[in-house]
Amino acid sequence: MSPNLTNGSQPSFARPGTIDPDGRAGLHGITQTRPIKGRRLSLRPGLLILVLASASFTAASSAYATDATADQPWMDKAQSPDVRADLLERVMTPEERIRLVHGSMPILMKNRAADIIGSGYVPGIPRLGIPALRETDASLGVAAVSDHVEATALPSGLAAAASWDPEVAYRGGAMIAGEAAAKGFNVLLAGGVNLARDPRCGRNFEYLGEDPLLAGSLAGEAIRGVQDQGIISTVKHFAINDQETGRRVIDVQIDLAALRESDLLAFELAIERGNPGSVMCSYNRINSDYACANRNLLQQTLKGDWRYPGWVMSDWGAIRDAKAAVEAGLDQQSGEEIDKMLYKQSVEQVVGQASFDSDRLHDMVHRILRTMFARGLFDRSPSPRAIDVQADAQVAQQVAEAGIVLLQNRDRLLPLDEATARIAVIGGHADVGVLSGGGSSQVLPVGGAALSLPVPKGTASFIHGILFDPSSPLDAIKAETPKADVRFASGDDIAAASALAQNSDVAIVFATQWMAEEADASTLALPDGQDQLIEAVARANPKTIVVLETGGPVLMPWLPHVASVVEAWYPGQRGGQAIARVLFGRISPGGRLPVTFPADTAQLPRPQIPGWDLPRPAYPGGPETAFAARYTEGANVGYRWFDARHLKPLFPFGFGLSYTEFKYRNLSLKGGRTVSADFDVTNTGLRAGIDTPQLYAEISAHGTPPVRRLIAFSRVALAPGETRRVSLTADPRLLAAFDESGSGWKVASGDIRVVLAPDATSTALSGGVKLDPNTIAP
Ligand code: BGC
Numbered sequence: 001m002s003p004n005l006t007n008g009s010q011p012s013f014a015r016p017g018t019i020d021p022d023g024r025a026g027l028h029g030i031t032q033t034r035p036i037k038g039r040r041l042s043l044r045p046g047l048l049i050l051v052l053a054s055a056s057f058t059a060a061s062s063a064y065a066t067d068a069t070a071d072q073p074w075m076d077k078a079q080s081p082d083v084r085a086d087l088l089e090r091v092m093t094p095e096e097r098i099r100l101v102h103g104s105m106p107i108l109m110k111n112r113a114a115d116i117i118g119s120g121y122v123p124g125i126p127r128l129g130i131p132a133l134r135e136t137d138a139s140l141g142v143a144a145v146s147d148h149v150e151a152t153a154l155p156s157g158l159a160a161a162a163s164w165d166p167e168v169a170y171r172g173g174a175m176i177a178g179e180a181a182a183k184g185f186n187v188l189l190a191g192g193v194n195l196a197r198d199p200r201c202g203r204n205f206e207y208l209g210e211d212p213l214l215a216g217s218l219a220g221e222a223i224r225g226v227q228d229q230g231i232i233s234t235v236k237h238f239a240i241n242d243q244e245t246g247r248r249v250i251d252v253q254i255d256l257a258a259l260r261e262s263d264l265l266a267f268e269l270a271i272e273r274g275n276p277g278s279v280m281c282s283y284n285r286i287n288s289d290y291a292c293a294n295r296n297l298l299q300q301t302l303k304g305d306w307r308y309p310g311w312v313m314s315d316w317g318a319i320r321d322a323k324a325a326v327e328a329g330l331d332q333q334s335g336e337e338i339d340k341m342l343y344k345q346s347v348e349q350v351v352g353q354a355s356f357d358s359d360r361l362h363d364m365v366h367r368i369l370r371t372m373f374a375r376g377l378f379d380r381s382p383s384p385r386a387i388d389v390q391a392d393a394q395v396a397q398q399v400a401e402a403g404i405v406l407l408q409n410r411d412r413l414l415p416l417d418e419a420t421a422r423i424a425v426i427g428g429h430a431d432v433g434v435l436s437g438g439g440s441s442q443v444l445p446v447g448g449a450a451l452s453l454p455v456p457k458g459t460a461s462f463i464h465g466i467l468f469d470p471s472s473p474l475d476a477i478k479a480e481t482p483k484a485d486v487r488f489a490s491g492d493d494i495a496a497a498s499a500l501a502q503n504s505d506v507a508i509v510f511a512t513q514w515m516a517e518e519a520d521a522s523t524l525a526l527p528d529g530q531d532q533l534i535e536a537v538a539r540a541n542p543k544t545i546v547v548l549e550t551g552g553p554v555l556m557p558w559l560p561h562v563a564s565v566v567e568a569w570y571p572g573q574r575g576g577q578a579i580a581r582v583l584f585g586r587i588s589p590g591g592r593l594p595v596t597f598p599a600d601t602a603q604l605p606r607p608q609i610p611g612w613d614l615p616r617p618a619y620p621g622g623p624e625t626a627f628a629a630r631y632t633e634g635a636n637v638g639y640r641w642f643d644a645r646h647l648k649p650l651f652p653f654g655f656g657l658s659y660t661e662f663k664y665r666n667l668s669l670k671g672g673r674t675v676s677a678d679f680d681v682t683n684t685g686l687r688a689g690i691d692t693p694q695l696y697a698e699i700s701a702h703g704t705p706p707v708r709r710l711i712a713f714s715r716v717a718l719a720p721g722e723t724r725r726v727s728l729t730a731d732p733r734l735l736a737a738f739d740e741s742g743s744g745w746k747v748a749s750g751d752i753r754v755v756l757a758p759d760a761t762s763t764a765l766s767g768g769v770k771l772d773p774n775t776i777a778p
Pocket residue numbers: 119137189236237315316440
């Protein structure tokens with residue numbers, strides 16, 4: 001619940017800037033007592049067992065920063081974070097240092113104080129003014145996890161990525177951080193940047209698509225948005241946790257160069273741009289070592305090549321061998337109750353041994369403290385901020401509007417004519433709200449979920465059910481066109497829906513696909529007979545518009561029979577309004593696909609998800625059969641795979657229509673150490689609109705034929721008739737091949753083709769440039 005909401009019970013805050021008699025400062029966290037209206041509150045299955053075993057929640061002391069005093073020289077803000085961390089560490093006892101390198105999962109803590117909520121907690125050290133780390137999941141808003149915390153629900157990550165707009169990502173991050181701070185959190189488990197290597201991955205909706213440049217740039221901006229609010233953000237899940245099936249046991253095998261040029265490049269760019277305080281290592285193995293105990297990943301790449309100064313925290317239940325993990329570069333164990341319960345692993349025990357390398361412990365502690373200093377956690381006393389739910393909902397709506405992609409628009413059926421008299425709205429629970437994705441990122445929206453449906457049988461998912469955000473597209477459509485006769489059919493009865501469509505001027509079918517953490521989709525087909533519903537409605541009325549609320553790409557067997565298709569992803573707290581505004585042309589759709597929509601799953605590198613046939617664990621973390629999967633596509637993720645294999649997708653990466661048209665002219669290209677391009681973009685239509693010119697280079701790496709790579713893009717808003725000259729310069733790493741022997745990124749000399757295009761498969765203008773050979777440090 002947001003502190004400025006007045007219905008239901010009030011969150012209880014202690015007085016600003018005070019320390020209560022238990023030694024707890026005010027303002028950290030709220031006590032939320034209101035249950036979700038009429039809905040079962042849930043715990044992660046599996047964790048339920050652990051929770052039941054945990055003791056009663058009696059108050060325990062927690063710690064917060066106190067004011068600086070003369071005997072606390074580390075409170076001197078004029079010193080650098082590293083110096084301050086050193087000064088502080090010098091006076092810490094061994095026990096105090098160890099206390100920082102392992103954390104709890106609040107719902108599993110014994111004797112938990114009521115204000116300790118969220119996903120993670122590392123107690124502070126009051127004697128030294130070290131504040132507690134209070135962590136919440138926050139990819140798409142402050143997540144509900146096990147607490148009944150309402151927050152503004154942003155659209156899915158893919159929706160934000162479809163904006164191709166770093167500013168949109170920044171605003172979303174800043175909004176989440178503002179709400180998180182108001183609820184007392186200071187670490188956000190955000191910044192998910194795993195590539196959409198397989199469109200069936202259950203968590204793609206949380207992430208930012210299939211391209212390292214697009215995903216890395218937007219993740220970096222979202223992280224910057226968070227951290228500019230004085231809050232630490234993670235980037236996660238490091239790395240190549242690109243499928244949910246068997247995520248705890250899969251051994252992903254991939255060539256190092258390919259890994260650096262794909263998933264790790266997305267992380268590298270996100271880290272450079274966003275400077276996240278922490279990196280969360282993932283569950284899976286990579287080339288035989290678990291990610292959280294992978295020297296190549298943590299020591300060599302992250303802390304070595306990239307000189308990353310922050311700390312590495314583990315994903316919850318990702319430590320199989322605590323000693324191996326800390327030796328490989330893990331700095332902090334998260335949710336230790338889970339590792340202890342499932343795998344008997346404790347970082348506290350390992351680092352507590354007299355034989356443990358004191359330099360390593362110093363490094364672990366230093367990284368955590370210097371980051372806390374760098375982000376100002378010691379210097380700002382927590383201040384209660386009322387959440388402006390209206391302003392935050394506006395941000396959610398802007399992200400949704402920026403990310404909606406118009407995929408088809410036959411005979412320009414859209415935008416809808418104001419004079420359209422009879423409108424049929426069908427399916428997708430559009431009468432109550434819009435779908436959201438499941439898992440640890442699940443936000444309980446402001447106002448409560450509009451609808452909660454049971455999760456499909458056998459889905460090892462999280463406990464909230466399938467939640468719909470309270471933003472009814474039906475109501476929003478009615479509000480846009482008050483004079484029209486707008487009627488709703490649930491779609492459960494196909495004959496009734498068809499009859500309604502037949503008696504209407506247009507039919508708008510809402511189709512949904514729920515995706516969630518811990519579960520991949522077996523198929524890209526829309527579930528629950530929705531294809532048949534759409535076919536039948538389109539037969540009854542060819543003026544059929546399909547609005548998709550999906551976790552990612554879906555198949556569209558009905559495409560030739562419908563007029564228009566709008567991809568709205570999971571559109572969040574104000575999704576209904578955003579969809580209605582696009583349908584009625586209040587804005588021209590400006591989103592472009594951040595993922596390839598395949599025509600068939602047979603086109604994917606792996607027609608079946610590795611491990612799919614193996615028995616599922618009875619509960620998350622339960623015993624399961626380990627397996628290896630070789631990702632043979634290497635760095636050719638998404639559109640690059642389609643290009644390399646000459647496959648024709650249903651809709652290509654980068655694609656999206658507008659209500660106006662754009663033309664590119666006067667392309668001038670420059671080669672040398674990198675590629676630069678200057679060109680004109682003109683809005684040749686009659687409406688204002690947003691275009692996203694994309695620059696691709698055809699690069700041959702490691703002796704393979706040239707494949708397109710996105711090397712730069714821009715988002716340009718243009719009035720009718722307006723022309724803008726755009727200049728783009730590529731990051732040379734995008735033109736290079738990574739050299740596994742350690743020398744770095746190598747740009748080969750020679751002529752390459754550069755293409756300016758509205759998507760990954762077409763060509764508007766192109767030209768050749770000559771590249772000079774050069775090497776960029778790894
Ligand atoms: C997820 C993380 C999340 C963590 C804490 C894990 O299961 O993979 O993304 O941050 O739980 O909730």
